[in-house]
Amino acid sequence: MDGTMGRDKPTKVEGTPRGLGLYRRQGREGFFFIKNWAHLAKEHPGAFERNGQYDEWIRRPDGSLVGSLAEAKAYCQRRTGELLERKHALRRPHTVYSGEDLQAIGHALADLWIRGYQRGQNLQNLNLEHWSLLNREIGNANTTRKRNSKAIAFVKVDGEEVAPGPLVFCTIESVIEEELKIQRLCLDQGYNPDELGLKAIFTVFRQRVNEHIAKAGAAKKDGVVAPPPPSIQKRGTNWDNLLEAKKKDGLAPGTVKGISSAIERLRNWLSKAYRVQLPSGLDPDLAKEYRDFLFSQSGLRRTTASKELRYVQSVFNSAMKQALLDSNPFHNLPRDRSASIRTKMDRARGLEDDGCIDQATAQQICSVMRKNKQGKADPSFDAFFIQAMTGCRIQEVAGLRRCDFIEKVFAEKNYK
Structure with a gap:
């Protein structure tokens, strides 16, 4: 031993x-x-x-x-x-998902469960009646057990009387085990719904499996041996899926960091303001409200807020290209005219921004350079005067030649 x-x-x-x-x-x-x-x-x-x-x-x-x-x-x-x-x-705490997300999760779990249930099976040997009974009671076993603690199995009855032939039944314990298996599949996909959300998922799950059983029954009558594969439905998409889709575009590490920060800010805002946990719960109205939040309440500079908004738009565009989402809620948002005007005012540059001097200061410098204490003009006055009158840069003045100057007579005086 x-x-x-x-x-x-x-x-x-x-x-x-x-x-x-x-x-x-x-x-x-x-x-x-x-x-x-x-x-x-x-x-x-x-x-x-x-x-x-x-x-x-x-x-x-x-x-x-x-x-x-x-x-x-x-x-x-x-x-x-x-x-x-x-x-x-x-x-993680239980998440409250939208109706669209719950439907997508239910479809995804049904597809995974169907594949596991009929993997390696011969369709002609598959007991579709037992499968149908099991699916009928998924999500109801614990309720039945509470109502009648002595109940041990579910029985399939056609009409008021028990149908002749072998009795179709499945135990409550087997149904409870299948419910736990579905919940584990849900957790494996990263979803942790609350009790109400789980009930909704079970409802969608049963509908999806019933459709597949009807399809398998028709194939069984035709003598098909291999069970039909379940049709892939749209799956619930989380924020990590969106980031992974964007990373496939090939980004620099700094850009990835900026995009991740922008998505995390959007995710926190949606969760706190509206308890929306998945990207599919974001609609154009919420996108417009988030844009207003970025520019007025987030505490970010306008240039930073604009950059984050572009990052978020690019992430949703990538998700659309890879068929993770049907639409981009940030696409074609109505223009925020007040924010546009404020941005233009912030971008407007004054004399101080350009390093310029005002007219009074220029006249004072000009008078000093034209005549010092000894009554002589500064040797660099001509270069200063040309710059002041024409706006030329010092490099352009240094490149001037004698032929660039012409002589003009005005009021019996010669001017160059």
Whole structure:
């Protein structure tokens, strides 16, 4: 027995980063993904399967063992990323999403769940009636358990009487487990809705799965073997997705820092002012109000506020190009004429801004240079006079030649 335990003991794969969770076992083929997050499972009951103790034999969707080190690394990176995203989502407060966001999240979760449910299955062997019953009760199991503590299963009944043939049923425990699985999928995508939001997500989820079951049923009657893939619907987009989309344009580190700061300011303003948590909740009216906030209440200089507004517009443009969002709320905003006038006034330069002297000072300098205490003119008076009268720069005066001057007679006096 001791020899078996020693042979079964996992050993970390050399050359892999710390925390990846990639192991081998003597006497067994392939690779293993091993993680122990029991402490987080105790902190968040139900959020982690198997009480946070993961010991998975890495397999492909068809059940075959993964023998390639690169493929095993990719699997562990994906699983680790999902668990880390779940942990971060759990440690953030519950988010209140808009109706459009809840619908997008429900569609995305339904697509992921459908793929997992029918992966590797033969459509002709898939029990669509049981699947339909399970989907019907998702989101209602805990309510049913509270109303009737003795209830143990749900039964599919066609009409008032039980249909003849094998009884279609699923236990309440299995429904609760599927509900937890869907909630974990939601956390893996970075979403942490409140109780009302979760109910709305379950409603959209059931509708989406019912549509797919009808599609699979028609394919099953036609004798198709492979289950139909779910149609990809628009997914809820968070701020990190928008920043990643913009970074794909290839930006300098300083520009990335400025864009990140501009998006963080917009995100904080939306959260505090309107409890909007996702970019899709921003409409043109809110965009116009945020523009006014930037120029009048943010405490930023007008040039800095203009730059931040351009950064935000560019981020939403990139999101549109990559089909993350349908529209840019900052596009074609009505012009703020008062802000434009104030900006032009700020840009207007006076004599002091240009380093110029006023007329009185120029006349005083001219009189002093024309005649000093000994009655002689300053040797550089001619150069000063030409600059004062024509606006030439000193380099232009230095480049003048004798042929550049012409002689004029005015009131019987010669002038050059």
